[in-house]
Amino acid sequence: MRQYILRRLLIAVPSLLGISLVLFTVLALAPGDPFAELVTNPNVPPEVAAALRAKFGLDDPVSVRYLRWLAAMAQGDWGFSFVSRMDVDTLILQRLPTTLYVIGSAQVLALLIAIPVGVFAATRPYSIFDQIANTLAFIGFSLPTFFTGLLFILVFSITLDWLPFVYTTDIKATGIRWVIEQVRQAIMPVMVLGLFQAASMTRFVRSAMLDVIRLDYVTTARAKGLGQPRVIVKHAMRNAMIPVVTLVALQMPAVFGGAIVTEQIFRIPGIGSLLISSILSNDTPVVMAVTFVFACLVVLFNLIADILYGWLDPRISFR
């Protein structure tokens, strides 16, 4: 087991190097200029823009810039934002709590809806409940989040005036009021994201469950006289969860990566909005850091998923 993990971690190193090289090259080749706004500003002489480019090393060849970036990253220096003139890690860490809170809650909500609904629907396929669940799931994942987000704002903020639609990170209240406000402002974004995720996940859980439930060992368990809840939870679900774990594990990096569209609509200062605003202002060090962290998380959670398989199904061995 330990050997397996060690081997997987060693394999991860070259693949991360490869990923970083591709990311860096693509970003370097992409059009755009972090100092674009200066160009139309008549107050700034062109030499200043040129000096800034030189100062941040933008005029060096890509290979030199990549090696410089790699050396800095190895020493824990994530880079320096052109636009904010501050360290990239501070920028990212500042936004991490909000991202984890909002996107994490949405994922939890999705799981809390998807697993019970999916499992229950699979135990009674084509029943009324299954039909309704399926219909709702189809509606759920056909509606894009930018649409449901705007719809929620129109209904709950503007017409009913129940919930705020601008997310604030500095709520001026303490104690229980603070908690209430914090929850209140997160309701809409969490619902939008959570319901969207839940819809596709419900379909997934249902079909995984249906595959398992018809297998002989489930019939055997029933024949032994075990009760329905015990058969479903102990015998069927455990096996059906293997593909679901893969799906969830691969979605975990997204929790850290944020949700670009939803964050933009509700003005949530998460990593997604940092990424999009950095891309728009051509702040390459930030884009590079965010995407690279994202890549690391994907590799890590893949490993975790693989290890979880072994726990769920002891027949899978690590070699």
Add this chain to the structure above:
Amino acid sequence: MLDTELRTMIDEVKDGRMDRRAFVQRMLAFGLTAPMATQILAVGGVAMAQSPAPYKPTKRGGGGPLKLLWWQGATLLNPHFATGTKDQDGSRLFYEPLASWDANGNLCPILAAEIPSTQNGGLAADGKSVTWKLKAGVKWHDGKPFTADDVVFNWEYARDPATAALTIGVYQDITVEKIDDLTVRILFKNPTPFWADAFVAVVGCILPKHLFAEYKGAKSREAPNNLKPVGTGPYKFVEFKPGDLVRGEINPDYHMPNRPYFDTIEIKGGGDAVSAARAVIQTGEYDYAWNMQVEDEVLLRLEKGGKGKTVYTTGGDIEFIALNFTDPNTEIDGERSSMKTKHPLFSDPAVRKALALLIDREAVQKHIYGRAGRTTASFLNGPEQFVSKNTKWEFSVEKAIQVLEEAGWKAGADGIREKDGKKLKILYQTSINGPRQKTQAIVKQACRKAGIDIELKSVVASVFFSSDVANPDTYSKFYADIQMFQIPMTQPDPAQHMRRFHSRFVATKENKWQGRNFPRWVNKEFDAAIDAAEAETDPVKRAALYIKANDIMWQDTVTIAVQHRLKVGAAVNSLRPVLSGWTNDTDNIQDWYREA
């Protein structure tokens, strides 16, 4: 024009025979406006009126929170590094200049005790120096006194190329010296008619020497106070999250009486303009939102029965179409649109003239910009004294056809006009932006009727406005026949705005396309007018020269003005924001208050 008459009148004001108001009214009769008149008086030797702000609160604080919503959040808080208005607006809450601009383009003293004038000895007669007297008793937020040393330091800090300050253009050609603890003098190399640039408004924000002295030059980016401003402003710094939030609290020791009104202030960033308008006008969650680049139709709908309204301020921002005077389709020495070529179609003035007749500015205003736009024929639209009365525009397909016919451009089999084998096919580029694409469509339709075939192209703004030498789609390379965008006027003076079309600023491969004259238009008469204006200290003659320069551009059809654009903000009904089209929205933030 009325040179001698004007001088007599100025003398009358000086002697007290005519009051300022009467003078301003006489000026209005000549087609000049109040800011112009006061500027004339200042140079003519009469103190500039310290504009009376109708500020009502009678005590400091007690106004609760002021919540501002900027759909692009500030990303840094050092005014010398500010890349856009968003950063300048954020830093301006904490840092202050010597003076700011009011709505009419007048200077209001902030850290200055008074506005320099010839009468108070602030302005030298030769136009080569300005002396500023500083307000006594001003303290930085950390309790240290504000003195002339701070002002001089800011000049040293910004002009050092190693600091990489974006305000370097303002400070590099001047000399600043300390006279005593509360007096500084700015020396100019040449007579400078527009002296109110350094230490004025947002580019003039002053950093404390005691906190930044060690971080001048190459170490500038390491200064801890880049992210934690300590200024003299009405609000003290509390918290900053780049791109998301700037927060401040009342400065109890602020140097102006009864100000500020609000106890706390915050600028929330992010999102988009439409939802920002909603949060102010419809739900009132926020008090003020900036830069409402939203279709007028949408704003009008939101305003119906809403909690807020839109507010407009007029500056000199111009949306225009520029014509390429070189050939974008011929490559010479690896450079398209080279100065060695002539544009095959636009070298015929008739084609340029016809094009100007085909831009339906009224339709553009009515259907696209609404209350946020005005039709105009001129490139230079403010301040008022510089605005030409000689230019006019017209939309007429018939006249355009007539002009083209007379010049020998005959319709071919496909309806497109041609002459000597050259077809009237034009590539029209702009940045991706809703109103611009709609304008393109309006222009294309009219041109089609006149037998001109327009091909439309839109480029992502981040590419179009970039200085990336490798990219062919930037506006400064101008590899198209015509292109459209907006040039903002950042101060109430036309010098920088007009200088860009001087022939020495032509954008070429040699200067990495950093020249600002992208139409690559060369006109000796225009160059002469600009050169003369820049050395002219007589405000009336100077204004006449800029009007002449504008008229030459109009006669030559270098640019076709599409719309004079106003700045649009959204405010809740109770808020009394103090705004100006000549400066940033937060430049007079100390005067904002709320009425019940």
